[in-house]
Amino acid sequence: MSISCSLAVFLVVYALGCWADGTQTRDRPFMYADSVPALAPGEVRRNEAMRFPSTLETEVRQRYVLTNMQRDVYYIAHLSYLGSPSIMYNLHLTRLPRATVGELQQKNQAGPGQRHLSDVNRMYVKARKDVLLFDFLGGEGEVDNGDHDPANDDSFVPVLEVRGYRNGFPHEPEKWKDFRYNIRLDVVGRADGLTMAIMWNVVTVIVMGVFVIGFAAPWVISTAAGDTTNQRSRRDFLIFFW
Numbered sequence: 001m002s003i004s005c006s007l008a009v010f011l012v013v014y015a016l017g018c019w020a021d022g023t024q025t026r027d028r029p030f031m032y033a034d035s036v037p038a039l040a041p042g043e044v045r046r047n048e049a050m051r052f053p054s055t056l057e058t059e060v061r062q063r064y065v066l067t068n069m070q071r072d073v074y075y076i077a078h079l080s081y082l083g084s085p086s087i088m089y090n091l092h093l094t095r096l097p098r099a100t101v102g103e104l105q106q107k108n109q110a111g112p113g114q115r116h117l118s119d120v121n122r123m124y125v126k127a128r129k130d131v132l133l134f135d136f137l138g139g140e141g142e143v144d145n146g147d148h149d150p151a152n153d154d155s156f157v158p159v160l161e162v163r164g165y166r167n168g169f170p171h172e173p174e175k176w177k178d179f180r181y182n183i184r185l186d187v188v189g190r191a192d193g194l195t196m197a198i199m200w201n202v203v204t205v206i207v208m209g210v211f212v213i214g215f216a217a218p219w220v221i222s223t224a225a226g227d228t229t230n231q232r233s234r235r236d237f238l239i240f241f242w
Contacts, residue, residue, distance in 0.1 A: 033051075044184040045183050050062055050180070051179075071128060078121070079181060089164045094158075095133075096159050
């Protein structure tokens with residue numbers, strides 16, 4: 001009884017903690033970076049700069065317009081950064097009107113740098129087959145397709161946001177306002193190709209199982225039994241001969 005009560009209390013406290021963290025994230029003030037660069041599958045943007053204000057609570061968001069995206073395809077977004085001083089990132093995939101994106105892209109855009117960092121965050125998504133909407137599959141991030149009008153699907157473009165916020169001031173915070181990261185977008189595979197690969201793997205396992213059960217296992221058993229018989233008869237013969 002005490003174990004059940006303790007487990008119930010733990011679940012309630014954990015749920016309240018998750019709810020509080022989600023509320024804090026939604027209510028956190030934020031600001032967008034000026035530039036809106038493009039990001040295509042297979043492209044890597046290194047040493048991307050994100051400048052934070054002096055206030056700790058403000059979240060900075062950098063948007064990337066995803067180009068050459070295809071339907072019915074699995075994608076993975078990689079985000080790598082140095083984890084010190086304390087900073088957190090979150091990936092957010094959404095869609096914006098094409099006209100709005102065109103206005104944002106007219107501003108100056110800085111080119112990517114060349115620093116290499118190890119992967120930290122990943123987000124897996126799948127583009128739907130009928131329309132260019134996305135489903136979240138796993139990783140660190142979230143997907144928000146927004147309002148969808150099938151008749152005007154081409155008037156919206158996918159946008160990936162990198163949302164960064166600091167969870168603690170380091171020593172001499174005035175020297176730690178610029179943070180850098182790498183971002184990469186890759187194609188995992190097409191849905192039909194992955195389905196066929198899974199089917200072939202299943203067929204291969206079934207065929208191997210039938211072969212093992214129907215042929216290999218009886219042969220191994222009979223061979224082992226035959227070897228045991230021969231060894232016993234030969235041992236008896238040797239003892240008798242001695």
